[in-house]
Amino acid sequence: MEAAELWVGFVGAGRMAGGLVRGLLQAGKVPASNVLASAPSDKNLDAWRELGCRTTHCNLEVVHRSTLVFLATKPHVLPGVLEEIRPAVGSHHIVVSLVAGVTIQTLQRLLPPWTKVLRIMPNLPCVVQAGAMVFSRGTNAGDEEAALLQSLLSSCGLCEEVPESYIDIHTGLSGSGVAYVYLFAEALAEGAVKMGMPGALASRIAAQTLLGAAKMLLETGEHPAKLRGDVCTPGGTTIYALHQLEKGALRATVMDAVEAATNRACDMAKD
Ligand SMILES: NC(=O)C1=CN([C@@H]2O[C@H](COP(=O)(O)OP(=O)(O)OC[C@H]3O[C@@H](n4cnc5c(N)ncnc54)[C@H](OP(=O)(O)O)[C@@H]3O)[C@@H](O)[C@H]2O)C=CC1
Ligand SMILES: O=C(O)[C@@H]1CCC=N1
Incomplete structure (x- = not known):
């Protein structure tokens, strides 16, 4: 048509x-x-x-x-x-x-x-x-x-x-996932504000950082762990930051978030 x-x-x-x-x-x-x-x-x-x-x-x-x-x-x-x-x-x-x-x-x-x-x-x-x-x-x-x-x-x-x-899983991963990413973007920018950068500049750079990272992930087809490793200099800045994120259980928390939203989507079908 x-x-x-x-x-x-x-x-x-x-x-x-x-x-x-x-x-x-x-x-x-x-x-x-x-x-x-x-x-x-x-x-x-x-x-x-x-x-x-x-x-x-x-x-x-x-x-x-x-x-x-x-x-x-x-x-x-x-x-x-x-x-x-x-x-x-x-x-x-x-x-x-x-x-x-x-x-x-x-x-x-x-x-x-x-x-x-x-x-x-x-x-x-x-x-x-x-x-x-x-x-x-x-x-x-x-x-x-x-x-x-x-x-x-x-x-x-x-x-x-x-x-x-897969539709409820996609809801937890991506439909709702957009909000998790905004939360992460906000947190990135606030970290920079804490260290003295103006908020508007920090927000723009946080957004561009997410965009660039996502584009590389899609265009290279590499596993995220490989690309993450490419950013880490031994004894450098990134591994110190990643250590903090691991202590905050970032990965487990994000996995829990996807699981919670997926389960909520399944439960909504029964409401
Ligand atoms: N927001 C998101 O990121 C996503 C949302 N969805 C799904 O999209 C759906 C809509 O969400 P979202 O757009 O965020 O919600 P909104 O509240 O922005 O929009 C809901 C719309 O439904 C209208 N509405 C309310 N009652 C009736 C009725 N009786 N008849 C016709 N229209 C009615 C509202 O009218 P009025 O304009 O008068 O308020 C409004 O235009 C949800 O089911 C959600 O699960 C899916 C993926 C992502
Ligand atoms: O929060 C919600 O229920 C809807 C579905 C995915 C995004 N927003």
Whole structure:
């Protein structure tokens, strides 16, 4: 399907939906005039209108006017939303949920039996086309729907199809992981401030340090331990700092964080 023919709807127009749509628009994947978003208030919709998208307070209107419908509400709101839109969902619709902790089985149970369902887990850097996303397809979603989703979302960053059991893990690793990285960036900068560097400069350098380290990791394909070793001069500064991080159990703490977020995503499916 050509981008110009595709109507893309968003039920829920908050931070994550806003991130995805910015990625799609900047890549020219879909014209803004073919995007329709709904939310109860204008709090977020004003920004969508500024992007040239159409907006409504009516979720059913989004489903009526779109072929590809992203579900982007908070998890606790989703069951009510699915009940509301269910009568309007036809076999031509492709319904893509980005709601954490809601399984394909639940989505399929709460939507008509013919619905083509896909589940994705994005992360916020989609806003700058540097997201990391995984998706899985439901029973009625075939190669065509998966290819369409992948082609659209690749404009927002890395996008891979995975078994559904990986989606909660990806939530712990990357969906939530972005926040751990910001915490680390903040801590790096604060360390520099403590040592006398101005905060704004320290923040910019911390961000560039993360960007450069991530780029090297991706582009060299090396194991992080190898790249870490390359930074360490025997008896030099880095090994003194790493010793402190090991004493603070940084690695175990980060592993615990990924585990806690993954388990929370699994538990949310049972809430
Ligand atoms: N933020 C993130 O980093 C990530 C979030 N996600 C998932 O994305 C989803 C949305 O999160 P996020 O964007 O952060 O949340 P936000 O609170 O920013 O956005 C939620 C949106 O849902 C709208 N909404 C509330 N009730 C309804 C309703 N009954 N019908 C239609 N829309 C409604 C809100 O309306 P209003 O604008 O009026 O407030 C808002 O636009 C969550 O399920 C989360 O798990 C996934 C990966 C990463
Ligand atoms: O915190 C959350 O539940 C959502 C899912 C991943 C990022 N934000």
